[in-house]
Structure formats: structure tokens, C-alpha cells
Amino acid sequence: MTSNYVEHDALVALLNSVGDDDRRGRFVHDFISLWETRSQRLMKALGNRDFEDADVVLLSIRSSSTMLGAWSLEAIAGMVHSAVKGFDLQGSLRHLPRLQAVGGATCQELLGVLESMRRPDAPAGGARSAKSA
Template sequence: MTRYRYVDPDALVSLLNAVGDDDRRGRFVHDFISLWETRSQRLMKAMGQHDYEDADVVLLSIRSSSTMLGAWPLEAIGGMMHTQIKNFDIPGAMVHLARLHEVGSATCRELTGVLESMRAEAPR
């Protein structure tokens, strides 16, 4: 049995089952993975420009999609950053930025493994 560090497998399976047919299964996961770098860069840009509104939007996106995927560590870090952004505290949010990137990348790697397992287990 695979040990997950970054994604709750029960939450992920629940999401995948809710999605429905095989054509759409995994698309949300794939989209999360493919958008991670864009979201990450957009967040850095927003914070660098002290654009609290855009940073808020990006962090809401990261947090909501992480919650849907069961990516609790990523959601928790995003939550800490989001609190700082809501308090107009860029330096406080920056404290967590490197960890957000690290955990986000690790989450994407773990999710990639899940997608590969799904493809391997799919009936042919």
C-alpha cells in the first residue's frame, strides 16, 4: 500500500468518484498539477508588487483546490499565508513562501503518481 504524505487518499478518491465518468476522472488533478507553477509565479508577483487583492485570489484558489484534493499540508501553509495577506503583512506571508513552494511541488509529484497508478489500473 502506498504511503501518502501530502494527499489524503480518502478525500482524493471521494473527489474522483464525484467527478463521474472515466473521461473526466483525474482531469481536476491534472489541471491542479499543470497550473501549480502558474499559480506559484502569480503569487510571487502579487506579493512582490504588494497586490494584496491578487495574492488573496491566488491563495483562495490554492486553498480551495487543495481542500478538494485532500492536500491538507498545502492547504495549511496556504492558510497561514492567507491570514498574513488578509492582515496586509507581506513580510509575514513571505516567511511561508519557500515552504509553500516545496510542499506544492511535492504534492504535485504525489498526485502525478496517483494519476499514473490510475492509468495502470484502468481496464483496457
């Protein structure tokens, strides 16, 4: 699988450290299922000029993105976060469309990785190696 949004080696390392197959899948599924909630909470916080809540949401996005090897998402969230910490509403809003697009694409790629882990014919050395560790 070609990666555009997730560094698979970082993801595999994380999944190997999480534990059994159920926990591995649950961690990734939790990130995916929380993406829309986090995105909406961020938009609401910025709409209300609640920079404190926006900060909390962005810290969550950034830390989980880092753990998953989702470097593009982390970088864009970092740009929004820098603007939020500077109370720059326009700067924050400028990056939101890209954050949402990359977040959605990252979630799709993560779903693909989970699917490849479940397939017995997944390529060796890819995400499936987390299952065999």
C-alpha cells in the same frame, strides 16, 4: 502508495464525484498544470504588494487543495493567506518557500496517484477504486 501530502480517501471521494475517467484525470492534471502559474502569480502579487490578487490566488490554492485532500498544502496556504489578509508582507514571504516545496511535492504525489489509477495492478482500496466506482 504511502501518502505524505494527499489524503487518498478524500481524493478518491472527489474523483468518484467528478465523473468518468477522463474527467477525473483532467481535474487532477489541471491542478498540477496550474500549480506553477498560481505560484508565480502569487509571488508577483506579493512582489507588487498586490494583496487583493494574492488573496484571490490563495483562495484558489486553498479551495482546490481542500477538494483534493491536500491538507498540508491547504494549511501552509492558510498561513500565507492569514498574513496576506493582515497586509503582512514579511509574514507572507516567510512561508513562501515552504508553500512552494509542499506544492511541488503534492503535485508529484498526485501524478503518482494518477499513474496508479492507470495501472491494472494497483492496490485495491487505493486511488484505483475511483476508477471502478
